[in-house]
Amino acid sequence: MSSSALATFAGRIRRVPLSVIVVSVILVVIVAMAVFAPWIAPQDPNKQALLARLKPPGYVYRGITYLLGTDDLGRDLLSRTLYGAGVSLSVAVLSVVVSTLVGVSLGMIAGWFRGWVETVIMRLVDIMMSIPAVLLAVLTVAVLGPGFFKLVLVLGLTRWPRYTRVAYAQTLQVSGLPFIKASELAGAGAARILFHHILPNIAGPLLIVATSEFGLMILMESGLSFLGLGIQPPSSSWGSIMSVGRQYIERAWWIVAVPGAFLFLLVFSVNVLGDWLRDQLDPRSRSR
Numbered sequence: 001m002s003s004s005a006l007a008t009f010a011g012r013i014r015r016v017p018l019s020v021i022v023v024s025v026i027l028v029v030i031v032a033m034a035v036f037a038p039w040i041a042p043q044d045p046n047k048q049a050l051l052a053r054l055k056p057p058g059y060v061y062r063g064i065t066y067l068l069g070t071d072d073l074g075r076d077l078l079s080r081t082l083y084g085a086g087v088s089l090s091v092a093v094l095s096v097v098v099s100t101l102v103g104v105s106l107g108m109i110a111g112w113f114r115g116w117v118e119t120v121i122m123r124l125v126d127i128m129m130s131i132p133a134v135l136l137a138v139l140t141v142a143v144l145g146p147g148f149f150k151l152v153l154v155l156g157l158t159r160w161p162r163y164t165r166v167a168y169a170q171t172l173q174v175s176g177l178p179f180i181k182a183s184e185l186a187g188a189g190a191a192r193i194l195f196h197h198i199l200p201n202i203a204g205p206l207l208i209v210a211t212s213e214f215g216l217m218i219l220m221e222s223g224l225s226f227l228g229l230g231i232q233p234p235s236s237s238w239g240s241i242m243s244v245g246r247q248y249i250e251r252a253w254w255i256v257a258v259p260g261a262f263l264f265l266l267v268f269s270v271n272v273l274g275d276w277l278r279d280q281l282d283p284r285s286r287s288r
Contacts, residue, residue, distance in 0.1 A: 020276045023269035030266050034086035041079040042067070046234045049074035054252040069254045072244055081259050084236040088263075091152055091230075091237070092217040096210055098156025103163025104206060108194050110164070111171025122168065125161040133158045137220060141229040151230050155217055166209050170202035211274035215267040222263055238263050 033040070043064070052061040053074040059066045068078040110121040140154045174180065175198065183193050224230035225239030233240070238259035245255025 017276065019272055023272045026265055026269045027273065030085060030262065030269075031089065033082050034089045037079075037082040037086050041076075041082045043076040043079045045075060045079040045083045045236055047075060054248060054255075056252075057254055068258050069252070071241070071252075071255050072248060077241075077255060077258055080236045080241055081238070081262060084238045084241055084259060085262065087148075087231055087235060087237040088218055088221055088239070091148065091155070091221045092214055094152040095155035095159070095217045095221070096214050098152060099158075099160040099213065100163055100206070100210055102157065103160035104167045104199070106160070107164040107167025108171045108198060108202075111168045112175060112190060112194055112198070118168075121164065125164050128158075128161040134220065134223065137224060138227070138229060141224060146229050146232050148231065148235075151221065151224065155220055159213055159217070162213065163206065163209055166205050167202060170205055171198055174198050174201050208274060208278045211270060211277055215270040215274070218263070218267055218270075 049061060049070070050073065052059065052066070052070050053072055055061070055066060055070045055074075057067060057069045059069060064076075066076055066078070068076075068081065071077055071080065106121050106125075110118040136158050137154050140158070141151065144150050144154065171194075180193060180197060183197055188197075221230055221237065222239030222242070225237045226243045228240075228243065231237040231240050241259045242256045245252065245259075249256055
């Protein structure tokens with residue numbers, strides 16, 4: 001890499017706020033924990049040691065050090081937190097993918113075809129947004145039953161209206177631009193125009209929505225798992241770990257505090273990064 005390129009890269013890094021760099025490092029660390037959990041977890045997350053149950057951080061039992069303590073069945077809390085990070089992140093990522101695919105597709109279709117198609121889709125959006133998302137998710141999971149893929153489907157299909165509204169508004173704006181009209185005159189079909197010309201030009205606002213929704217998905221998954229409607233034993237997620245720990249909050253506070261701290265750091269970091277991306281992709285927001 002040339003010296004000019006290095007200078008340009010260094011200049012860009014200096015323009016990035018310190019808070020964004022810090023939260024980016026936190027996100028990288030948490031994602032790495034989730035990805036490499038099978039290799040870095042000190043123990044099997046489901047291995048029980050009833051004689052070592054509810055022990056504080058740093059407890060040593062039969063030569064094994066429990067750095068973050070144990071839960072009600074004597075399982076290593078550090079290992080369960082590492083594996084729980086993977087489960088929580090997987091649910092959040094897949095849920096965002098589902099809601100993005102459904103919401104963006106419907107929004108672009110409504111903004112392009114207009115007429116009765118627009119009316120049907122946007123009235124459906126109004127109906128969905130009039131129902132609290134958390135209540136709808138709880139009722140749907142209660143009917144369908146808990147499970148990983150059911151949870152992903154429920155969360156994804158309760159949050160698509162926000163993507164639809166953004167994609168609809170942006171499609172209306174972009175569809176009137178000259179290069180879109182030129183594509184129509186050249187004989188390009190609706191699918192090619194939507195996905196090859198309009199979608200790349202509205203990706204910025206959609207990325208901002210996806211970033212904010214990602215943090216919300218993590219919270220919703222944790223909330224449903226905390227209520228016993230999400231991830232089921234023996235699998236662990238941060239919400240299910242805290243659900244167990246609430247019964248022992250007075251004598252084993254670490255069972256709630258450890259996954260709760262990771263949950264706070266993850267959602268906080270995602271929100272800070274999302275705000276920064278919004279400012280970068282929409283300069284008009286900086287003056288507000």
